[in-house]
Amino acid sequence: MAAYFDGARARLKTARAADFGCTAADFDSHRLVVTSMPATAPSHYSLEAITFGTGTVLSVREAYLEWVKENAPAPHYRAMFANALLAPFVREAGSRGENMDFRAPGLGFIPADRIAARPVPPGFSDGRVDSEFRALHVQSARFDNSLGEPDDEYVAGLWRYGFALFENGEPAAVAGAYDDGDGLLEIGVDVDREYRGRGFGPVVVTNLAAIIIAEAMVPTYYCSPTNVRSQRNALASGFLPVTSGARVTKTRP
């Protein structure tokens, strides 16, 4: 494995350890580690789980810490199974008068090595795009992975910059970079429906990843494991899977 990959994974572990209130070594423990969720976590988070493959860390709100420790399943990775912990956790929260829901699991990727930008297809123009571009296109919701959902102020606060392919001045594919913790920028990508199947996903992802790497940051990429095409886009863009995660959040009554 490339030295770049090892360094990038170490940075991701350090950032996630800060997010989860654990040590980076806990990710390699081959056991379940349950921690108190740091105060810096978004206020609607109640439980967050992550594994790098060799141990699972659960970060939990203080009020539920003892319940989780008493009800956590074995082996460690079953803590992310819906029927083993997440659904019982939501039921426990309901019995305490709190409405919660859990997200489908997510896969996390980092580059296997330094990523080289793929060439832009003939007939298209390209370039780095900024908040002015985002403001112009976010309301259309055509690029909600790369620009965020319309009127989502939380995500708007995380968005940094992007890379777009244009045909006749109109965006055909966009990759956006979001703050993903210390030294990390997460890539979200959209290819407009009429341009799909032409390999534009890896073009915008690799170009944005190359910009991020040139700025001494680590690009990350996330998708649901059910989104097989997005997984293949990550792989084709030079990324490898490194994490699997799940989350329980508060919902409106």
Add this chain to the structure above:
Amino acid sequence: MPGPLFAESSAVLKSALAAQMGCSPSDYESHEITVVVRPPDSREPHLALMTTCGTGSVVSVRDPRLGDWVRAQEIPAHRNQWIFRPRFLEGLAAHARELGHVDAKSHGSSGGTVLAEEIEPPALATGFSLRELSIAEQAALRVGNRFNNALGDEDEFRRIAASRTAFAAVAPDGSVAAVVGISDQYPGIDEIGLDVSREYRGLGLAPALTLHATRWIREQGRQPIYTYGFTNVRSANNALRCGYRPLWFLSAVFVPADMH
């Protein structure tokens, strides 16, 4: 990008998967949710199986009343991955229990990969050897469930019956360090299961055994597949290292008594 071998492997798997589920392969390209009743000759024992190859999704049920429940859910248009949401799966399991399917529950979801690139098996680490395990050796190694991905749990009689062969990487001191099992998953398709004892990890035994099994399956004129639980990042990377690429994803609701 995946090439001709991936296209060929994908077509074979999609066709076999569709036959087992009771749908058409084109349902996986539909961008919709297709609900079907499982054919009586399907090998899949699960009460309900949710599968996708990334676009269309298919719900295959053994009890038609579960299909009615799925159709009654207000799933937004073009949200074909809705059926993999934990809340949906838990709701389906709860409804199955209401219908009398005792202890019905959802299962940890799995990703599935098919071969996209043929890679030559590497030599084993110095001092290690590879050999085929006899039926008796497989049974002996099954005790304690140390190699349960490769050989199945002791009480997984259905899985054990489907076993085609197994190979072991043997350490210099004669102990079994890793096992790869090959089982008859669907007609024409063999699944690879793998375990490496913790003390022998990091020696490259996983890709060596996976690639050996891949070649063995191909020599039989069959298609290899490799699946892993969604949390098993290291297994996913082993598949990628061995030339496999993701094709499908599967979630299940099952009755434990049906699985043995």
